[in-house]
Amino acid sequence: MLLIYCPYCEEERSELEFRHGGDAHIARPTNIADITDEEFQDYFFLRDNPKGLIFERWRHIHGCGRFFNAARDTVSDKFVMSYKAGEPKPNLSGEPTATEKTVETYEATEGTAK
Amino acid sequence: MADQALRKAPLAGRHGGSAGARVTPAAAATRLSLRAGEDAIGTLSLAFGLELPRRPKTSASVSGRHALWLGPDEWLLIDENGTDLMGIASGVSALHSATDVSHRNTAILVSGPDAAGAIASACPLDLGNTIFPVGAAARTVLGKIEIVLFRSGEEDYRVECWRSFSPYAFGLLAEGAEDAGL
Amino acid sequence: MSGANRIAGQGRLTPARTARFTFDGKTFDALEGDTVASALLANGVHLVGRSFKYHRPRGILSAGPEEPNALIDVSRDAARRQPNVRAPVQEVFDGMKVSSQNRWPSLAFDVGGVNNLLSPFFAAGFYYKTFMWPKAAWEKVYEPFIRRAAGLGVAPTEEDPDHYANRYAHCDVLIAGAGVAGLSAALAAAEAGARVILCDEQPEVGGALHFDTSVKIDGQNGYDWAQATAARLEAMENVTILTRTTAFGYYNHNFVGLVERVTDHLARPDKTLPRERLWQVRAKRVILATGSIERHMVFANNDRPGIMLASAARTYLNHFGVAVGRKVGVYTANDSAYEAAFDLKRAGVTIAAIVDNREKPGEAVLAEARKLGIEVLTGHSVVDTKGKLRVSSMSVVRNGGGSARAIPVDALLMSAGWTPSVHLFSQSRGKVAYDAASGRFLPGTYAQDCLSVGSCNGTDGLQATIEESLAAGELMARATGNEGGGKVELRGENAFEWTGGMAGTGEGAGIDTTVKAFVDFQNDVCAKDIRLAVREGMHSIEHIKRFTTNGMATDQGKLSNIHGLAIASEVLNREIPKIGLTTFRAPYTPVTFGALISHSRGELFDPARKTPMHAWEEAHGAVFEDVGNWKRAWYYPRSGETMHDAVNRECRTVRNVAGLFDASTLGKIEVVGPDAAEFLNLMYTNAWDTLKPGRCRYGIMLREDGFVYDDGVVGRLAEDRFHVTTTTGGAPRVMHHMEDYLQTEFPHLKVWLTSTTEQWAVIAVQGPKAREILEPLVEGIDISNEAFPHMSVREGKICGVPTRLFRMSFTGEAGYEVNVPADYGEAVWQAIWARAEPLGACAYGTETMHVLRAEKGYIIVGQDTDGTVTPHDASLSWAVSKKKADFVGIRGLKRPDLVKEGRKQLVGLLTKDPKVVLEEGAQIVADPNEPKPMKMLGHVTSSYWSENCGRSIAMALVAGGQARMGQTLYVPMPDRTIAVEVSDMVFIDKEGGRLNG
Secondary structure (H helix, E strand, O other): OOEEEEOOOOEEEEHHHOEEEEEOOOOOOOOHHHOOHHHHHHHHHOOOOOOOEEEEEEEOOOOOOOEEEEEEEOOOOOEEEEEEOOOOOOOOOOOOOOOOOOOOOHHHHHOOOO | OOOOOOOOOOOOOOOEEOOOOEEEEOOOOEEEEEEEOHHHHHHHHHHHOOOOOOOOOOEEEEOOEEEEEEEOOEEEEEEOOOOOHHHHHHOOOOOEEEEEOOOOEEEEEEEOOOHHHHHHOOOOOOOOOOOOOOOOEEEEEEOOEEEEEEEEEOOEEEEEEEHHHHHHHHHHHHHHHHHHOO | OOOOOEOOOOOOOOOOOEEEEEEOOEEEEEEOOOEHHHHHHHOOOOOOEEOOOOOOEEOOOOOOOOOOOOEEEEEOOOOOEEEEEEOOOOEOOOOOEEEOOOOOEOOOOEHHHHHHHOHHHHOOOHHHHHOOOOHHHHHHHHHHHHHHHOOOOOOOOOOOOOOEEEEEEEEEEEEEOOOHHHHHHHHHHHHOOOOEEEEOOOOOOOHHHHOOOOEEEOOEEHHHHHHHHHHHHHOOOOEEEEOOEEEEEEEHHHEEEEEEEOOOOOOOOOOOOOOEEEEEEEEEEEEEOOOEEEOOOEOEOOOOOOEEEHHHHHHHHHOOOEOOOOEEEEEEOEOHHHHHHHHHHHOOOEEEEEEEOOOOOOHHHHHHHHHHOOOEEEOEEEEEEEOOOOOOEEEEEEOOOOOOEEEEOOEEEEEOOEEEOOHHHHHOOOEEEEEOOOOEEEEEEOOOOEEEOHHHHOOOOHHHHHHHHHHHHHHHHHHOOOOOOOOOOOOEEEOOOOOEOOOOEOHHHOOOOOOOEEEEOOOOEEHHHHHHHHHOOOOOHHHHHHHHOOOOOOOOOOOOHHHHHHHHHHHHOOOHHHHOOOOOOOOOOOOOHHHHHOOOOHHHOOOOEOOOOHHHHHHOOOEEEEEOOEEEEEEOOOOOOOHHHHHHHHHHHHHHOOEEEEOOOOEEEEEEOOOHHHHHHHHEOOOOOOOOOOEEEEEEEEOOOOOEEEEEEEEEEEOOEEEEEEOOOOHHHHHHHHHHHHHHHOOOOOOEEEEOOOOEEEEEEEOOOHHHHHHHHEEOOOOOOOOOOOOEEEEEEEOOEEEEEEEOOOOOOOEEEEEEEHHHHHHHHHHHHHHHHHHOOEEOOHHHHHHHHHHOOOOOOOOOOOOOOOOOOOOOHHHOOOOOOOOOOOOHHHOHHHHOOOOEEEEEEEEOOOOOOOOOOOEEEOOOOOOOOOOOOEEEEEEEEEOOOOEEEEEEEEEOHHHHOOOEEEEEOOOOEEEEEEEOOOOOOOOOHHHHO
16 A cells, blocks of 8 residues: 655655546646647547656545645656645656566566577 | 424434543534635634644644644634534635535544554554644544544544444444454 | 373473364364464374375474465354464464364375376366366366365355454554564664564564574573563563564555454453454564575475474474474485484484485584484485375485485474575565575565565574664664664574575486475475476466466465476576566465454444434335445335335325425535636536526536536525535545546636535425425525525525525426435424325335436436436537536537437337336347347436326437437347337426426
């Protein structure tokens, strides 16, 4: 179970108090009624699902109730940081992205099986 | 004119717990869900006669009236004397939202040396003395439900929950109290 | 006497304190503190079970949780019976009943033993290869047969009468394992002031000090030091010691699951005690002091009863005072086994010989063996054993060849060295690294805030372990902000340093494909099976594991993993680290469902939410239905009435007189602030700025994709205050959805949301006499038709208490919804009932509510819509504002698929035979004679007998439904095809006049 730092409560609290809210920094177009099908598709349907660093929304739903953003490594589940909603996306280009192999197979270590 | 309708508390008549942690329903109280921005805190504090807390997980109490910090713009006000809190709020012109939740919530008091242990049977908060001292308050979970936990004394906790969840909360706390007392 | 093999003066149990138990019906005496294993051994019982696949006789292999063989069934009574209990872990209590498993008709004569003779047919991968065909036979023939023939104990059939507890705990430092390392670390951390939790799976602290009597710490015997240290820690306020407590799972962010066994060792446990207690620990730092597990030697017939780990024999002697044999052989590749021989010899047991696979054992142990007159055969191997139900001899050859010498023994101790217990480390997602020098996998890269100390970290030597552990304890305490205390120092000494160890097969495992040299005892995996797996193309250790099932039993390969890996490495001719270790998964040892469920049983399984009027409803005979967690009155049968009768009566009564309905479960949200109307404009398809205070409107909420998400009536109480209602099931998610948009998309709006669902009890009074019923009870509100028309809201008083009174209807009748503060709900309901009943009104439940709303074509979101329905599909276009520039879903509604012709649309259906009631969910087709697969046009969403219409009515989603009005469609059912006519959805009072009555 994750331990999540809430930037409003200023402490780490159990995952039980939180709800995940999908990718962060996807702004609803202010002219949404007028955007094209492709723009709507990008806004509403398409996500990157990266292996490694992801910026995502959480809500401290059973705590302070606030939505906030967090940067998490999807492989190790480590949080790099969390920050308040509305704050700019932090530049974490220096953070190493995950390289951990989830399953060590013969193929991964030795190439194709004979 | 019809007879005046009588109140019926959701946990009327219940008792439970152990020697180390007594679990009892709290008396009726008036409650307010108070929402306001930074600018209004001063005015509202004056009106309610206590300093609305600005720090997470803290509270302010003056003679039976408590203001619990729930979020950066949210407080739960509880008045054990039954004062009309909505009436006070309606006199404040500073921008805020006040909603009466006196009947939405009910409270369970958990008291005694094993009170923290009883609550820890179902609540993931760290209740250590330095981390959750007297006066600390937080919205959190108890088993499968949401609660607001308020430490009103060294060995005294107030568990606020929505009324329909209160039998579940009471049962859980009673079981927790029995186990904590072992 | 508690067993003939108990040696006077040996062990730590008190001879006077006895307990009696039965094993397969026979009564045995034991001492308090015995495990089932030690008590059976004391009584000379070695045969305790039959193996999984071959049904071979099996004995006790270990003295700990790694035990693969001695799995037993333990019971207090019929309901308190647990299968697959490890005999070396289960403590004896007076009156316990123990049974062996996986044998029929008896342990000594087991018919399934024929599997052993048939074993050529049960090679690795046998299941996959043999039972492939025919497919249907798997379920009916093969699987039931295999499950009966193979397998472990039998699950109890009765409900578990025990209760279980849960505790969330927080600490600075959690230490798993209370041996030398764990105790030292705990001492250092606790002295520095850290909040410490120290847990150990055994009944007492001490770990390896249970058997290793040659250890002294600070001049004290090791075991005594451990107990004294525990007492010292116990006295500190910042320390919690949990014994009989297994750290079974190491999860994210230092979240560790412990299970404490509270009563399983007690003869007559106090009923208030939970059987087990789950500890969910969040530790700032974790210290793993989990020790190591001795490995067995892999050679032919190494599984006979009486063959066991050397450290286990030492535990039975030094802790339990039990000699595991009278003429004991030792087969080892490691020095540690010598000490077992020394201890036994000193206790008067004959040591037949120590057979050492190595040419050069440690000098010190060799010297001591000579001194004690024990024969040591270095460079020799045990290549076979004999003995039917207990080992009777070992067959020894010089490595490299020569003739075999049979040495009679009644027990054979073995040690291939020690495997560090990296299970928890590995579960923490730490990466192990192979240390070629010692042939061990050790903690490599850490993934969490933890440290391994002692032998689980590959640290050899007592003093090194102590120093490493003290340093770790202090470091972790300092790292969590503790600054107290001075340095703790401890001085340890032991008689011998151990060297050696091997993995894989010795000489005796042979390459012969019929030799059974067991690698994994519990799953009956032999060395030959692993070789076969490689030959058959399994080159990844993950494949080998699954093909052979090595390490997949309940012991999770605690003994077998390293051997299996080494054999694969040898056959593949690849180094061990290149093959890789399979991943260790939680739990470390099996955990009961009871512990995981803990308090969530019976009434505490899930909250049962009841409305303020529940008691009245119950007293008036209501039958309840579950709606989410809510218990809602479903219908109120009177004596002799079926559900159908009751619902028909209620439906008639509401339309002819009036009815009372408990609508308290409806979600309610108070929306307050100067921008409240603007916010609602964005959240709903309708326009709210035009709604005057005192008026209500039905609103539809969409998701951004244009599909209906929720609906409800919204009343405007003041310019800046709205009372929003949601569906019962939708209340929490609608609140979350609104908060999401408010906080993250529209944070500039000055508005706040508060859930008031439970603030208000809601009493719907519906029907022609509704006003007559309410009028005398209401104060301060003129509820005449003119002053208080349909879709209005007023605040005032009823029965002397505050009310928000709504004039609204979900029945199509003139009606009111009386909102009162919840604690007054029952009293106000009673007052209204007192007026309603004499007028002939009734209380009605959710079923009648459903019928009445369907008669009017009012939809239920989630029943008539399913997340793919737009307001246009549901004939609710009128509720979608065409003037607003924005609302959630405005763009989604324009998506090509959502404006396409032929979408499924909500319509009414009238069966040609008015008596036939359609099944909800039934499919609809145009041509009943079309060959299969038929083209499905849609399905029935709501269907009822309508007493008021005198016929059945239904709603359905039908492709192009609006254009099919009057068409005949068909609903094919298994026994017949039902013809239906497409109609509009309003079946009663099409003009709507009754609403304003």
